[in-house]
Amino acid sequence: MSADTSNAVPDDLLQRRAVALEVSAWGERFHFVQPRNLCFWIYLWLVGSGVVKLVGLYSDQVDYYGGAISVAVAICVVYTAAWWWWFRHIDRWERQPVSLILAGFIWGGLAATFALAITANGAVMSIYAKTFGQVWAADWQAGLTAPFVEETVKAAGFLLLMGLAPRLVRTVNDGLVIGAFIGLGFQVFEDVLYGTNAAARGFGVDPVGGVLSTTALRIVSGVVSHPLFTALFCAGLIYVIGTVAQPRRIGRGLLLIASSMLAHGVWDSAAALSRGKGLAVIGILLGIGVFGWIVLWLAFRLAAPREHAFVRDILGPEVSSGVLTSDEVGAVVDRHARKAYLRGHGRRSRRHLLRAAMDLCEDVAADKGEDTPRVEAARAEIARFRAAAA
Amino acid sequence: MAGTLTHDHHIPRVPVEHRFLGLDKRSFPYAAAVLVVWLVWAVIVPKVNDAIAYDDPVVAGDRMALTDDIVFTPAVGWNVTAGFRVGEEGALPQSGAAVLDSGGVQFAIVPDAFDGTPNELIQQINKVTTRTTKGESFHVTGQRFTVTTDSGEVGVAEGFVSPRTQGVIAAFVIDGTGLQVQVVGPPDQISAVSDQVTDMVESITKTGDSA
Numbered sequence: 001m002s003a004d005t006s007n008a009v010p011d012d013l014l015q016r017r018a019v020a021l022e023v024s025a026w027g028e029r030f031h032f033v034q035p036r037n038l039c040f041w042i043y044l045w046l047v048g049s050g051v052v053k054l055v056g057l058y059s060d061q062v063d064y065y066g067g068a069i070s071v072a073v074a075i076c077v078v079y080t081a082a083w084w085w086w087f088r089h090i091d092r093w094e095r096q097p098v099s100l101i102l103a104g105f106i107w108g109g110l111a112a113t114f115a116l117a118i119t120a121n122g123a124v125m126s127i128y129a130k131t132f133g134q135v136w137a138a139d140w141q142a143g144l145t146a147p148f149v150e151e152t153v154k155a156a157g158f159l160l161l162m163g164l165a166p167r168l169v170r171t172v173n174d175g176l177v178i179g180a181f182i183g184l185g186f187q188v189f190e191d192v193l194y195g196t197n198a199a200a201r202g203f204g205v206d207p208v209g210g211v212l213s214t215t216a217l218r219i220v221s222g223v224v225s226h227p228l229f230t231a232l233f234c235a236g237l238i239y240v241i242g243t244v245a246q247p248r249r250i251g252r253g254l255l256l257i258a259s260s261m262l263a264h265g266v267w268d269s270a271a272a273l274s275r276g277k278g279l280a281v282i283g284i285l286l287g288i289g290v291f292g293w294i295v296l297w298l299a300f301r302l303a304a305p306r307e308h309a310f311v312r313d314i315l316g317p318e319v320s321s322g323v324l325t326s327d328e329v330g331a332v333v334d335r336h337a338r339k340a341y342l343r344g345h346g347r348r349s350r351r352h353l354l355r356a357a358m359d360l361c362e363d364v365a366a367d368k369g370e371d372t373p374r375v376e377a378a379r380a381e382i383a384r385f386r387a388a389a390a
Numbered sequence: 391m392a393g394t395l396t397h398d399h400h401i402p403r404v405p406v407e408h409r410f411l412g413l414d415k416r417s418f419p420y421a422a423a424v425l426v427v428w429l430v431w432a433v434i435v436p437k438v439n440d441a442i443a444y445d446d447p448v449v450a451g452d453r454m455a456l457t458d459d460i461v462f463t464p465a466v467g468w469n470v471t472a473g474f475r476v477g478e479e480g481a482l483p484q485s486g487a488a489v490l491d492s493g494g495v496q497f498a499i500v501p502d503a504f505d506g507t508p509n510e511l512i513q514q515i516n517k518v519t520t521r522t523t524k525g526e527s528f529h530v531t532g533q534r535f536t537v538t539t540d541s542g543e544v545g546v547a548e549g550f551v552s553p554r555t556q557g558v559i560a561a562f563v564i565d566g567t568g569l570q571v572q573v574v575g576p577p578d579q580i581s582a583v584s585d586q587v588t589d590m591v592e593s594i595t596k597t598g599d600s601a
Contacts, residue, residue, distance in 0.1 A: 036404050036414050038421035046428065064521035120431035123439040130442045134473060135480035149431060156427040163420030202503045203511065203568055204518040272481040 009317040017369055020313035023245050025167035026094040027365030032103060032164070039163030043107065050110035053118065054189075058196070065199045068207035072195030075215045076188045083184050083227065090300075091177040092358070093307040094365060100165055101181040107157030108185025108230070113193070116153040117186075121145055143269030147261035151233050154182050154226070158234045162241070170243035172235045172303035176296075179234025183226035190226070191218045224267060224289040228296055232260035235299045245306065256299060263292040308333040314361050314369075323379050324357055332357050346389035353385035446470040448490065455485035456501040456594075457567055463593035465586035468492040490590075495575035495583050497590060504568025508545045509534075511568045512561040519550075528552045537562075541595035545569070558587075564596050 021027070034040045062069065088095060124145045129137035158179060162169045169178060198214035199207035236256030242248025266273065266288045274280030311333050318324045331341035332354050342350050360378035367375055404414045448464040453476040455461055461476055473488030489498045504511050512534070520528050531549040537560050538544050545562035557574035571594075573580060573587050580587070 034414075036412060037417040038413050039417045039424070042421050042424055046424075060522050064518055116428065116431050120435055123431075123436040126439045127435070127442060129472075130439075130444055130446075133446070133478075134470065135478045135484050138474070138484050139481040152427050153431060156424040159420045159423050163417040166416070200518075203514050203570065205504070205514060276482045 009320045013316045013320050014369070016313045017317055017364075020310045021365055021369055024094065024310040024314075024365070025170065025245075026310065026314070027362065027368070028167055030097040030100040030103075030165050030168055032099055034164060037164060039160045043103070043111070043157075043160045043164070046111040046115045047106060050112075050114035050116075053114040054110065057114070057193075061196060064204065065196060065207050068199035068211045069192070069196055071208050072192045072199075072211045072215055075195075075211075075219070076191050079191070079219055079222070080184065080188050083222075084181075087177060087180045087184065087227070091173075093173065093311060094362060096168065096174065096177055100161065100168060101178060103164070104157060104161055104178045104182040105185035107160065108154055108182035108187075108226070109189035110185075112150070112153040112157055112182070112186050113189045116156070117150050120149040120153070124149060139272040140269060143265045143267075143272070146268050147229075147264040150186065150226070151229060151257075151261055151264060154179075154186055154230045155233050155237055157182050158230075158237060166243075170238070170245040171306055172238050172246055172299065173307050175235035175238040176231045176299055176303060179231040180227040182234070183228070183230030186230070187222055187226040191215060191222070194218055221285075224263070224285070224292050228292050229260045229264045232256050232263070232292070232295060232299060235303065236260065252302070256295070259292070259295045263288050263295070304333075311358075311361055314364055315357065318357075318360065318364075318379070323360070323382060328353065328357055332361075349385045349389035353382055353389060356381040356385055444469050444471045444491075452476075454488040454499075456488060456499055456569065457485050458483070459597050460501060460564055460567060460569070461595060461597055462488075462499065462590055464488070464490055464497075465492070465583075465590055468497070468586070472498075492583055492586070493575075494579045495573065495587075497587060498572045499594075500570045500572075501567055502570075503566060504563055505566060506563060506568075508561045508563050511563055511570070512546050512548065512559065515559060515561060515570055523552065531556075537591060539594045540592045543594060543596070545571075547571075560591060562594060564594075569594065 032040070058069065087101075125137060125141040128141045128144070158169075158175070161178060168174070195211040195215045195218070198210035201210045233256070236253040236259075238246050239249040239253025239256065241253075266284065270281050270284040270288070274284055312329060315324060315329050315332070319326050319329055327337070327341060330337040332338070338354065341354075356378065360375070360382060363372075363375045363378045404412075408415050410418075446469060448466050448468050448470060450466050452466075453461045453463050454470075455474050455476045464470070468490040469492065471489045471491055473490070474484035474486060478484065485501075487498065487500045489496065491497070504514075506514075516528075516530060529551050531551050534546050534548040536544060537547045539562075543562055543564055545560050547558055547560035549558050550556065555574045556577065557572060557580065560569075560571040562569040562571070571591055
């Protein structure tokens with residue numbers, strides 16, 4: 001089936017589509033190189049500083065610990081690939097350009113970690129030790145440093161990306177997804193750093209063994225770590241700042257930011273809070289992990305209606321012209337409607353049809369609502385799956 | 391679209407009303423916020439830290455906990471810059487590396503698991519140090535000699551020199567725990583506190599009770 005939406009579709013639906021495309025900016029590309037944008041130069045400067053710091057840290061270590069560092073890097077590459085795939089999977093409405101999320105990942109890994117956090121963490125922890133004593137500092141310094149230092153330096157990268165791509169970074173969903181990638185970059189490079197430090201344990205007799213044990217622990221604990229904290233923090237920033245696509249909601253934003261910092265602080269202080277009791281440590285870690293994931297789930301739930309509205313408005317003319325049915329659009333955006341739609345025979349083709357409907361949504365956005373050959377091909381795919389499902 | 395920072399196929403000219411020195415003023419608030427983050431964490435806080443001196447002098451009766459059951463007695467008046475005193479109450483039992491300084495001399499003991507002899511430990515320390523300070527010309531000086539603590543623990547020690555510092559390294563192995571003892575500083579200053587350093591090394595002991 002093919003349809004020329006421009007002839008048969010009421011003007012108000014086309015107008016709503018145009019507004020949705022303008023507000024969502026779906027389909028737009030990201031240009032990283034922007035010499036007229038101050039954020040571009042600050043990004044380059046701080047990422048460059050991070051690279052210099054990283055090289056300075058590792059250049060002397062490579063000769064003796066090279067094998068261990070390679071093992072840590074190899075493990076972290078696999079780890080990154082797994083999380084990367086999942087974050088792309090949950091970014092289901094209009095995937096952010098790869099160059100944009102890569103910029104976020106690199107900020108988290110190089111600028112946030114090496115140019116800012118290492119220096120700041122060391123200084124804050126040293127101030128704690130000088131002011132409150134070594135014992136107090138050992139107990140609480142991690143939990144009272146990382147949430148403030150690390151969350152703000154990661155969020156700084158998100159602000160730069162808002163300045164570099166103000167049309168692409170404007171919904172809470174954008175904050176969640178891009179924040180997760182910034183956090184992933186931070187997590188992975190920090191894991192390599194921790195792994196390398198562990199290589200020196202036991203006077204460096206068994207560097208690879210030290211890396212393996214530490215990296216394994218970090219991977220397990222990574223389920224509740226920087227990607228989660230940063231996703232919440234950046235979603236909160238979107239609410240606090242407010243954008244064309246997301247009216248300012250300061251209270252909600254501050255709650256998300258506070259949740260991120262609370263989860264980070266409690267996670268890092270679990271041993272001290274439990275006074276070292278094994279079961280209590282596990283209980284606190286589980287509790288704060290569940291808390292973090294529930295808040296993340298709520299944040300996605302709160303973000304979803306905005307994205308659903310974009311999908312409905314962009315695909316509205318397709319329903320009017322008969323390319324899609326309202327049930328199919330409903331099934332695209334709503335989980336319960338999707339379950340109901342997929343019941344019965346032709347389930348596989350129906351699932352494909354829904355995926356094809358999202359493809360059509362992406363193509364309409366990319367081609368600014370024009371009836372291009374690509375959009376016509378997407379419509380033809382839907383017709384093909386409908387025929388198969390019948 | 392005019393006035394946006396990004397565009398499908400090219401970067402648009404910055405609208406006149408948004409230009410300042412050729413830059414897009416709309417990027418300034420984001421850039422300024424990031425500069426504030428940088429200023430606070432990379433400049434102000436480290437300077438505040440530098441301005442605060444360690445003021446934690448050892449008093450008579452102090453002992454430092456290197457592990458649950460290995461301790462040493464620091465010299466009175468030396469400043470503790472890292473490490474935990476025996477008996478200090480915190481949320482967690484604390485022990486670990488200790489670092490003290492006095493008059494430009496730094497005295498540090500790092501405990502860690504080690505399965506071998508003191509000679510093997512000091513060889514391992516030298517191997518790692520040599521290969522992780524390439525170009526720094528780390529050199530052992532003089533003959534390796536035996537060090538015995540008051541409690542009878544036997545270790546080995548030797549001098550070293552590098553372009554940046556010089557001093558003495560000693561190694562002990564006590565029931566599977568290696569101790570790397572390092573004293574660094576200007577030669578004259580080390581000589582001035584050599585008796586105190588010797589006393590600290592000789593005070594290393596394994597206690598019967600948990601620290």
